Amino acid sequence: MSAKKPKKHPPAIDMTAMVDVAFLLLTFFILTTTRFREDSKVEVDMPSSVSDLPVPDVKLCIISIDMEGRVFVGYSDPLTREEVLNRFIGEKEVEISAEGAAYFSTLQEFGVPHKEMVEWLNQEGDGLKEFEHHGISARVTDSTSMTGNDLKDWIRWGRLADQRMRFAIKGDASAKYPAVSHVIESLQDWNVNQFSLVTDLEEGADIIIEGLE
Amino acid sequence: MADVDTGSKGGGRSKKGGPKTKKKSTKIDMTAMVDVAFLLLTFFVLTATMSSSSVMELTMPPKVDEQEKDDLYKKILEDKIMTLVLDDNDIVKYYVGITEPDVQEAYFDNDGVRKVIIGHLLYGQRELGQARCKGKNVEGCWDPIFVIKPRNQSRYKNLVDLLDELAITEAPKYAIDKFTAQDSLLLTGELTAEEP
Numbered sequence: 001m002s003a004k005k006p007k008k009h010p011p012a013i014d015m016t017a018m019v020d021v022a023f024l025l026l027t028f029f030i031l032t033t034t035r036f037r038e039d040s041k042v043e044v045d046m047p048s049s050v051s052d053l054p055v056p057d058v059k060l061c062i063i064s065i066d067m068e069g070r071v072f073v074g075y076s077d078p079l080t081r082e083e084v085l086n087r088f089i090g091e092k093e094v095e096i097s098a099e100g101a102a103y104f105s106t107l108q109e110f111g112v113p114h115k116e117m118v119e120w121l122n123q124e125g126d127g128l129k130e131f132e133h134h135g136i137s138a139r140v141t142d143s144t145s146m147t148g149n150d151l152k153d154w155i156r157w158g159r160l161a162d163q164r165m166r167f168a169i170k171g172d173a174s175a176k177y178p179a180v181s182h183v184i185e186s187l188q189d190w191n192v193n194q195f196s197l198v199t200d201l202e203e204g205a206d207i208i209i210e211g212l213e
Numbered sequence: 214m215a216d217v218d219t220g221s222k223g224g225g226r227s228k229k230g231g232p233k234t235k236k237k238s239t240k241i242d243m244t245a246m247v248d249v250a251f252l253l254l255t256f257f258v259l260t261a262t263m264s265s266s267s268v269m270e271l272t273m274p275p276k277v278d279e280q281e282k283d284d285l286y287k288k289i290l291e292d293k294i295m296t297l298v299l300d301d302n303d304i305v306k307y308y309v310g311i312t313e314p315d316v317q318e319a320y321f322d323n324d325g326v327r328k329v330i331i332g333h334l335l336y337g338q339r340e341l342g343q344a345r346c347k348g349k350n351v352e353g354c355w356d357p358i359f360v361i362k363p364r365n366q367s368r369y370k371n372l373v374d375l376l377d378e379l380a381i382t383e384a385p386k387y388a389i390d391k392f393t394a395q396d397s398l399l400l401t402g403e404l405t406a407e408e409p
Binding site: 015019025029065184194195201202 | 243253271
């Protein structure tokens with residue numbers, strides 16, 4: 001005689017603890033997320049340094065240089081982006097669609113030379129996103145001429161948008177020096193002699209140097 | 214419209230006299246809640262920018278023309294100036310002074326550039342018996358100057374590394390300058406200017 005089979009229960013797991021953990025982590029990440037990752041146009045592998053100064057929490061203009069030496073410009077503040085684009089439109093006397101302008105103010109950085117700007121920002125829909133960024137020309141041709149160096153215009157417009165704008169250079173570790181030199185010279189042409197270099201924090205940089213107090 | 218449930222109709226079964234309802238378990242099925250929580254969690258983990266980027270402050274001397282710069286260099290005691298040329302393949306070529314200096318090489322390793330910099334920082338104390346300068350415009354003290362001259366083949370990483378070394382060793386004065394034709398003559402024996 002077989003024993004009476006026990007009534008089968010569906011396997012139930014107590015999920016309370018799991019929910020607790022999940023929400024704890026969720027809360028942590030919500031609180032620590034300061035800024036969402038924005039649509040990025042350039043990949044930069046930053047060199048590391050022992051400097052542990054945080055990125056300044058002011059309106060910032062970051063000039064990125066990628067591996068191939070292409071230059072990209074980005075403004076940290078969306079309102080500045082709008083204002084800078086308006087200055088571009090005003091000075092170059094061009095027309096840009098509302099869609100393009102709205103898209104521009106969402107961009108973390110861009111690398112389109114002046115002569116391609118109108119074509120780029122008058123694209124529609126996915127055309128805006130897929131447009132190729134060739135990099136902004138930063139070569140210093142002649143410090144008195146306004147042509148040939150688009151970067152200098154972006155620096156000037158950034159400065160006009162906010163007098164206290166800080167400038168930072170975010171270069172790729174393997175970028176060759178001339179590209180960096182062009183950017184520094186462009187900044188110095190507007191008497192921006194103080195700027196920041198964005199780097200990755202190097203861990204374990206406790207260094208003891210003998211002979212130096 | 215807008216009826217108010219007085220509670221006299223349905224739901225009164227559990228009141229006195231009515232048939233007793235079977236007590237339901239207070240356990241709630243949390244599976245869906247866990248699903249939502251982890252979905253949100255994944256979203257925030259992926260969007261969080263957990264980058265630990267920091268900045269390095271750099272102050273460049275204001276632009277002056279070449280003649281002014283030459284005059285400026287002549288005013289400074291030659292021995293104070295150490296020129297560090299960033300070359301190809303992560304090599305640093307360095308020399309002290311301006312007139313017929315002795316060019317040497319160093320690498321970015323533990324015993325390389327840092328030792329060179331420290332050596333120059335301590336040179337005044339060891340050889341000249343001058344203490345390091347504290348504060349501005351003090352006569353007879355040692356305030357070495359480092360001039361970084363990156364060549365066109367050098368990588369940006371080398372520049373940052375070198376600036377880093379100077380910051381670590383607390384070098385008081387350093388600047389980035391152009392690699393000129395004269396530097397080229399000194400290093401390679403050919404008088405060719407490098408246009409960046």
